[in-house]
Every structure is written in structure tokens, then in C-alpha cells.
Amino acid sequence: MYDMPQKKRRNQWYYLIIIALVLFTVLAIVMPRLASKKAALSASLLPCSTADDIRAFGQNIVYYDGATIHCVNTLGKELWAFTIGEGADFYAGSTAVAAWSGKQIYLLGSDGKSTYNDMLDDTIQFARVGESYLAIVTGSEFEATLLIKDLEGNHVDSETTAFDGTLLLDCGFFGSQRDYLWTLSLDVDTTVIETVLSTFQAGKMTTGTAYLGEYIPYFVYEEDNQIKLIDTRSLRVFSQNCAENTGASRLLYGWQLIDSRRAQKGRALLLAPSGTNTMGYTVTELRLIYSGNDRRLSLPSECHGSMLSESAVYGVSPTLLYRCGINENKFTAYALPLEGSCTGFICALDGGACVIAVGSRAFCLTLP
Helix, strand or coil: CCCHHHHHHHHHHHHHHHHHHHHHHHHHHHHHHHHHHHHHCEEEEEEEECCCEEEEECCEEEEECCCEEEEECCCCCEEEEEECCCCCEEEECCCCEEEEECCEEEEECCCCCEEEEEECCCCEEEEEECCCEEEEEEEECCEEEEEEEECCCCEEEEECCCCCCEEEEEEEEECCCCCEEEEEEEECCCCCCEEEEEEEECCCCEEEEEEEECCCEEEEEEECCEEEEEECCEEEEECCCCCECHHHCEECCCEEEEEEEEECCEEEEEEEECCCCCCCCCEEEEEEEECCEEEEEEEEEEECEEEECCCEEEEECCCEEEEEECCCCCCEEEECCCCCCCCEEEEEECCCEEEEEECCEEEEEECC
16 A cells, blocks of 8 residues: 655655755855855054054055154054154155155155155155155245155156245146146135146146136045046046036035045045044935946944945944945944944045044954
């Protein structure tokens, strides 16, 4: 006689074995991914205090403690230190650091060794270092001199009268060879204060000038062989000769840039409501301009700061890290691996990391 219940039991065991094998396979695939996500979020205590001047240096961190400039990696290990004394200032480029005190200028390579140092004729206002050249601004506020040198300190160019009567605000290098320089200055001799954009080619003459009006620019970058400038009102686009492409401008009034990164499809701009650019601010609303899209993102709770990586947007709250893919709209929450709550956002690094504050202590947070 044929035993139906026995056949049914055999079929049940067969299905249970198949289900168990499927579950085992899924877990074997998913669990390592979950473990790697958890491991990807880590925090390392840095040897600096939040009272120090802490800045990003590519994927590393530099800070000035009032006597010495230190460079540490994301784990807090010191890579080099350079003693400069009190009252100094510095600028961290992509591969070098320019440091100055009084009339003394130093150029430090990525290994911390000085490739150039000099005692100049006048007091240094500030300096900027690019991939090929060093720009040094000396003199008084309204009689500035712009010196351009190569990374070994050899003289390339200088502008001694171009900024007379103006306040030189900032400068930076651009172009395929990084041999062009933009400058921003403030003309205070007119009835209405006006910002001026000028471009130069190293070793040659001025290539262009544009008068920008009363809105003060605070961020300049190059994209598609154009100079893009963000001021307190809008994003404006100029050619290398300072001719403005008015059709490419974008209104930003009420929003302020907090981070900018090269992402998978060009540069991404991350903005927060105006007034959220200092330590101690909180933000819940973000604006992301990327790949032709201009969209809003809402963080799940108040955050001390937000940043970009090549593929994601992040927000750091007192106890959680939020992550949203750069083409997504939903944030995923991760618990911060800290003893104590995050109290501030200090700076974002290249490569998906940031420096945050926990009271007076500084931590480097490696992001998933």
C-alpha cells in the first residue's frame, strides 16, 4: 500500500533543507557586508585640542598649537612636525603647506620638509599654494604686493601696483597647468564698495578683470575651463578672461555653501541655510546641486555639520551619523562609536573622513 503521509514528510524535509541552504547562502553574502559597514565607521582620538587651529590636508590633518605645525593621519599618528613659533598662520593645499610668521615664509612638502624658506622685505598678509606655484601677498592692507614663485622658491612674477587702493581678499590657481591665478579684491575708493575679480597668467600680464558689485564672494573653483564663483547671492560663471556667462548663473540667496567635492559626475555643491558656517551651528535642511539637479534633503534630526564624499552626503548629530547616497533621498543612521556626544563639526577630509569635537577633544571619524 502507498504511504501518502510518509511521502508528504519526505517532501517537507526536502523543502526545509532547500530553505536552509538558501538562508545560509544569503547570510554568507549579507553578513560580511553588514560587518564591513559596521567596521567602516570608526573614530580615532587625535593628539590635538579643539582650541588648536585644525584643518584638512588632503586625506590627513594639520593643526597649529601656537608653536608647532603638526601633520597626523586619520588614526592620529603624527607624520611630521614643524616648529614655527608664536603668531604664525598657514594654508594647506592639496600636496603642500605654506606657513608664515611676520616676514618669514616657509613652504612644506607633504613629508613636512621645507622646500623653500625666505625672509621677505615686507610683512606677509597671506599665502596660497597650488600644484605648481606659490602666491604670497605682502604689504599693508591697501598697498598689497602679489609675489608668485615656483615650489622651489624661484621668482616667477609679481604685481606691485595692481592692488593699490584695494583690499586683496583671496587668490588661487587654476587652468590645465595651474599656471593661471584668480584674485578677489575689494575696491573701497568708490561710492559703493565693489568686489573685483582679476585673472593673471604666471609670468605674463593680467588676462581679465570683472567688477562684481556689492555681493562678496567667498568660494571660487574651476570647472569645464570656467571660473565659478559663489557669493552671498548667487553662483556666477566667468571665462578665463573674466567674461561673465550670465545664462549660467544660479540664485543661491538664503543658502550658504558648506562643502564642495568632485563626485562621480562632476562637482557637487552642498549648501545649508545662511548663518550655519561656524562651529556650534545645527542644520536640518540641505540643498544639493549636482549633475544638473538642484534638490533639497532633510536630515532626520539636528546635526552639528554636514559634508560630501565622492558618493554620499553625511550629517553628524550628537549621537548618530546619517548617510545618504548622492543620488538618493533617504538617510541611513549609524551610531557614533564615541564615549560621549559629538559637540561640533570641525572639517571634512578627502577620502571620506571628517574631524569632529567631543568637548575639548578632537576625533577623526572614518565614514561608511
